[in-house]
Amino acid sequence: MHTSFPKLPMFENRLVKVFRHLRKTARRQNITCYRVYDDDIPEFPFSIEVYEQCVYMAEYQRRHHMEEEEHDAWLEACIEVVANVLETPPENIFLKQRQRKQNRQAQYEKLSFERHEMVVQEAGLKFKVNLSDYLDTGLFLDHRITRGMVRDEAAGKxxxxxxxxxGSFSVYAAAGGxxxxxxxxxSKTYLAWAEENMRLNGFDMQPHHFVHADVLQYLDTLAPATFDLVIVDPPTFSNSKRMKDFLDIQRDHVSLLNKVLQATKPGGVVYFSNNYRRFTLEAGQLNASSIKDxxxxTMPFDFQQKMVRKCYRIEK
Structure with missing residues (x-):
């Protein structure tokens, strides 16, 4: 243990405690990708996730008052702790540094050119994840239960x-029939990745479509009552150069969801989720017959007390 970082044992103790508990639950539920730690101790601002035999570790940017060399040494010491506690060789630990506040667009920019892609399993389905190049791995672990709900409802729809x-929701929907x-x-990059995830699972691709479009403009092109089941998981803010309008989910969710509902068949279901901490749903303004928070x-065992996202089931 590095004596130059006296708070390191605190981080280690926390990790030992949570990992012991979470690993048991994950094994019992046959889950191989899960979150272990998320900013639990302010002095150790990491998010740490297990992806089968690898570990993905993201450092949130904070003022840490360390010189660069000292910070590097501190990071190395932290990685050593993670390697020991999670019983993972250091070369299987992938570290990313991320800003705390950012739009989803920045979050998706490519970070480096080393590639570590692997295929992981969730609920018997296969997904490609990338632990090295982007700030997110390609699989949002917090929606594991929501994806299962979509699969349970998708048959014939x-x-x-x-x-x-x-495309992880798309894979679950296809798996549900x-x-x-x-x-x-x-994003063409993500759309191609979604298609790859579908192919990985051996589905007949004929009935499935991948549309490169600004969602808001795309919704205007749809005939009313086209879909039975819709998943809407937008960024909190997006001002991508390719988007016609700037999206602010608090301000725009009513018009967005009413467009979605127009494209939904009577009795159809919309799953709507977003990550905005202070989000409030303007339920009274939606053309829906029922709305359930x-x-x-939908909160998995590894995200209890840590989750800021909201999720709703809306029926037309």
Whole structure:
């Protein structure tokens, strides 16, 4: 243990405690990708996730009052702790540094050119993750339960996945027997990744479509009552150069969701989620027959007390 960093044992003790508990639960539920730690101790501002035999570790940017060399030594000491506690060789630990406040666009910029891609399993399905090049790995672990709900409801349905990112909801919908899944995203990179995830699972690609478009403009092109099941998981803010309008989810969610509901068949279901901490749903302004806040029931064991996102099940 590095004596030059006296608070390191505090980090180690926390990690030992949470990992022991979470690993048991993960094994019991047959889950191989899960979050272990998220900013639990302010002096150790990391998010740490297990992806099968690898560990993904992101450092949130904070003022740490260390010189660069000292900070590097501190990081190395932290990685050593993580390697020991999580029983993972250091070369299987991938470290990223991220800003605390940012739009989703910045979050998705490519960070480096070393590539570490691997295929992981979740609920018997395969997903490509990238632990080295982007700030996010390609699989949002907090939506594991929500994805299961989509799979349970998808049989025989036309499914629309908006802001589809790498298509994990699309894969679950196809696995649930959807008659067709349309995945829409503004990023060609993520759309290609979504298609790759679908192919990895051996689905017949014929009924599935991948649409490169600005979601808001795309919704205007849809005939009313086209889809039975819709997933909407937008960024909190987006001002991508390719987007016609600047998206602010608090300000724009009513018009966005009413457009979605217009494209949804009567009795159809919309799963809507977002990460804005102070988000409030203007339920009274939505053209819906029922709205349920399912944030609590979609919160996986490894995100309890740590999760800021909201999730709703909206019926037309």
């Amino acid at each position: 036309q499914v629309l996945n908006l802001f589809c990112y790498t 959807a008659s067709g899944v349309t995945s829409v995203d503004l 399912i944030t609590g029931q």
